[in-house]
Amino acid sequence: DSGVTQTPKHLITATGQRVTLRCSPRSGDLSVYWYQQSLDQGLQFLIQYYNGEERAKGNILERFSAQQFPDLHSELNLSSLELGDSALYFCASSGAGLESNEQFFGPGTRLTVL
């Protein structure tokens, strides 16, 4: 158990809909990262937050957005969903220092868009 929690575990929705994925980092971790794992794209970095501020962006679509709240949990919002958004979405967190680069991953949320 990494200490990172994600909800829900599974999500099934229809095209055009909007969903919110939630992540709670390990106690004390200030950085939260979101990754997408799909069959055709592999594991891709989406976005990072550090202590409430957006820190880095990867291959995140404009239809997707994220935020980190004062209690450090994070949410990933996916809107206008398409079939190709079906994937496993991972959240990871890392330690208090900006230099800490060891990331601990949650169990993931499996999103299925029908």
Place this chain on the structure above:
Amino acid sequence: AQSVTQLDSHVSVSEGTPVLLRCNYSSSYSPSLFWYVQHPNKGLQLLLKYTSAATLVKGINGFEAEFKKSETSFHLTKPSAHMSDAAEYFCVVSGGFQKLVFGTGTRLLVSP
């Protein structure tokens, strides 16, 4: 930009025989390198990490990896495979702002 190349998409071994999963990296500066393992329907677990200390890195479950700058390689090895080692393995390099750049993965199959 940082990148990693996993040279084999699948590796098959027999239980009790050595494991070698190959990874080459590309980095414009001294990299941080990791190996993660993903068991079916599970999350990602860190096996080991290299962060410019000792070039031979020991990880969990008997795995180790050697950082070779001259060959830009970071191969993962284990002397004796166990059935429970069957999983997907990812070689990873740390990019800017600690974001991780994943390889395409190597599926390890272990036969009895």
